[in-house]
Amino acid sequence: MNKTGSVIGISGPVVRAAINFPVRMFEIVHAGRESLLGEVIRIRSGAADIQVYEETSGMRVGEPVVFSGELLSVELGPGLLGSVLDGIGRPLARLREEGIYIGRGANIGTLDESREWNFSPQAGLGDTIRPGETLGTLPEGTRILHKVLLPPNSLPGRIDWIAPPGEMKLREPVCRFEDGREITLSHRWEVRRSRPFASRLPFNRPLMTGQRILDTLFPMALGGAAVIPGGFGTGKTVTQQSLAKWCNADVIVYIGCGERGNEMTEVLEEFPTLMDPYHNIPLMERMVLVANTSNMPVAAREASIYLGMTIAEFYRDMGYAVAIMADSTSRWAEALREIGGRLEEMPGEEGYPAYLGTRLAQYYERAGRITTLGKAGQEGSISVINAVSPPGGDFSEPVTQSSLRLSGTFWALDKSLAQQRHFPAINWQNSYTLYDESLAGMFAEKLGEEWSRLRLFLSETLSQEKSLLELVQLVGRDGLSEQDKWTLNLSELFRVVYLQQNAFDNIDAFCSLAKMKGLLETLRALDVFVSERLKEGLIFEQFSEIPLRAGLLRLRGTPDTDFPEFAARWLDETKESLDRIEVVVR
């Protein structure tokens, strides 16, 4: 039975209701005449404080507040892929039918009930099915095989009847157990509760991103967590979108959390036209977008990351590798701060509530590489890639620091690199990865032992550059040895050719591991050859006219199939022109 209280106070998105009955923490309520959706966030002395997911202006004291008794949940089932939801799971495309603005009190289900799915049963009569085990499958898009599992919150049962292969709608029963329970294609799950799994697996598979600097220097593990902090204009969103486009996860959940409306539009317009490089299907087919732009209600922003995580867990449970990206965690934390402020809570650091770290941990710890429930436990994973927008680009602020504690990879974006239009503006001195060692074996297997030496060559050149540049500041460029001048030149080549990557170029946007290795090998061969000639007495200025950079950039732009041949030819040509220069003894 529904219980009804009445509004006694309103302050922005927080509404206080008088109650004379027990209510649950985080219970869903419908507040006011317009029945705005909200959630109980504090219960105190005969009143419940409610965060309302929609704009409250015009709400009056005395209006009814209906308590539902249930927690915020989302309907999970086929049809999520390719959809765009708001922070509380309403499909924006269907809200659009009501006008260009998002009105209030609209109540639309997450999934389309009328759509038909081609179900094929995978279990037989008399089979005992435990939670997380497969009842049947249906194709969702061209590549993802959607598995209909017994929801983790149900009891095991023996199949009395199962639907034959054919078209099914969302709410039609696909199976009946002997105890009379019917299972449909969809079920609801409370978004703040993590879905169970059997066990955790080690971080020894990489999440490939196709971004040279990330895959080479700071690789991330499947099931790991990465943080991308950066001030505005450093390219957080472009980097995240590149990752969403090119990483090798099966399913991507992209949460636009308190960011720009036009950015979501860009994703919506661009992704359906792009092809997934691994499977050659439109990228949109593996995406779920949660869009809660900065001007949409604050409380829904707080809920949006849990919604996204629940959807990610749903596909993980089917045995897929899921990547979840939230842009940006800072906006989410600010939503917490705003609501905390309205509740007049005692603030912690920089006004953020004291429970910021705990809440963040609850989110990050839902990531991981796991074995799913059921007797044929499969491998599934959720990798978290979160952008953080530190105020003033200062990484010491609480959201960045709390995120760092919980993640294994730190991709620091750098304002000065961004100003030089060096993109992705990831600072190679500040960034780090903790998955290095656990992934080393896999990289060696894929690319040979050589790979770790090539990486070392790259990182050593870059660190030498740093100390050489300091030296130049003291003694000037002429004070350097010929070999040092070349090292500086080489590291510049690394920056321009290898570390920079053009996200808007058709070929360069994605770089395969083979090509990364090829490029590094080419650069090392060049280094070996040049260093030898320098030893013979060649002066650096003598070959500074050779257009190494332009040649390497062209090389970088060649398609994978032609790359080895081009690389070999370019190297030969360059060696020849170097050989032509005569050593002048001074």
Add this chain to the structure above:
Amino acid sequence: MNLYREGYGSVKGIVGPLLLVSGVREAGFGERVLIETPDGLRTGQVLQVDGDLCAIQVFEGTMGLHSGGTTVWLERDIVRIPVGISLLGRVLDGRGRPVDGTPLAFVEKTIPVNGLPLNPVARTSPNAFVETGISTIDLMNTLVRGQKLPIFSGAGLPANRLAAQIVRQASVPGKETSFVVVFAAIGITAREAGYFLDDFEKTGALNNGVFFINLASDSAVERLLTPRMALSVAEYFAFEKGYDVLVVMTDMLHYCEALREISAAREEVPGRRGFPGYMYSDLASLYERAGCVHGCAGSITQIPIITMPDDDMTHPVVDLSGYITEGQIVLDRNLHDRGIYPPVNVLPSLSRLMNKGIGKGRTVPEHRAMADQLYAAYARARELERLKLIVGEEGLSPLEHRYIRFGSAFERQFVNQGESRRDLLASLEESWKSLAVLPVSELYRLPDDLVSSRMARGKDD
């Protein structure tokens, strides 16, 4: 209509711009109130309701407000503004009342000033190039129709002059009609407002725009209303009447300071530099009211002006704005001091939507490459300038000297265009001229064939 009016006389307190009234029944959040005092009427808005206690922000300020003999009448409606095509050419005060006293003719309807969030699915990506006639913007930080691109300025820097120049010159190539200008002056001085209105009058923009003027001497609380009214009017013209609207809001720093004033009066927990924790959401509710919509010819392009206190780009107002807007045009004191106008420092400037509006079929194919080339070369030049201070002239190689020469040619010729209007081709021409200082091998961001054909032409000249 209301047959009776609800009035309450029990004033509990007056705190800063807030009036606290108790005993109010069924007060509505965000609703409008009329405050009757012995010496006249004032207006206000309900800011918080707690039981029968209401916090009301008074738009006229609380100076002289009496705690006894004051009656608060509930209007039972949220704040709205009358709109109609006859608004064009009108100058209104910060609360939307005509300053000349002549009432608005032909009001079509009244709309809430708060607006509603645009559905992201209903938006289309802004992708039409806007030619502002300013080289540093058009070529390197392109403005597109439906973008929100603020100008970050410092005290004494000519942001207003630049904004007025943009209003004067902006056009979408290939489109006949010019922008409808919606101008919101927020807490600026009478002199600044006069400058804008004079300029608009001279150029004729005055007849094709709506102007909201909240002066520094007007009530601070009113400043919270001014941009919202302006944007509601802009939305009406853009999405209902199909006009391209250019909204200039100056100065957002004053808006945020008003926000802080109210927040302090409500004894809220302050965030950075005393600004309230919800300032990001609040600013977003303004800036996000820009864009283009599916199936609608109109658009809203925003140019907010934000003064950076002490030229500090990490100041919360500037910082949060930067996170919401789609780029920024940054003015530089050093350039200004050297007499360069417009003193746009291109390095920290950025237009996030640039790539959407440029390139083949929109502007020129080499647009992106040219911008990248200029950025890379200018960044290098600035870095070498610094190095020169340390190691001296002799410490630099001949190539490095050429870079420094490029830097100064770029600033003196390309950036320093003055009040003239350069179309995109003229800007491109200027960029080639400054790049001519560098050897061809350094122009690696530009397509080879283009560079060689250009060099061949250069020799013919």
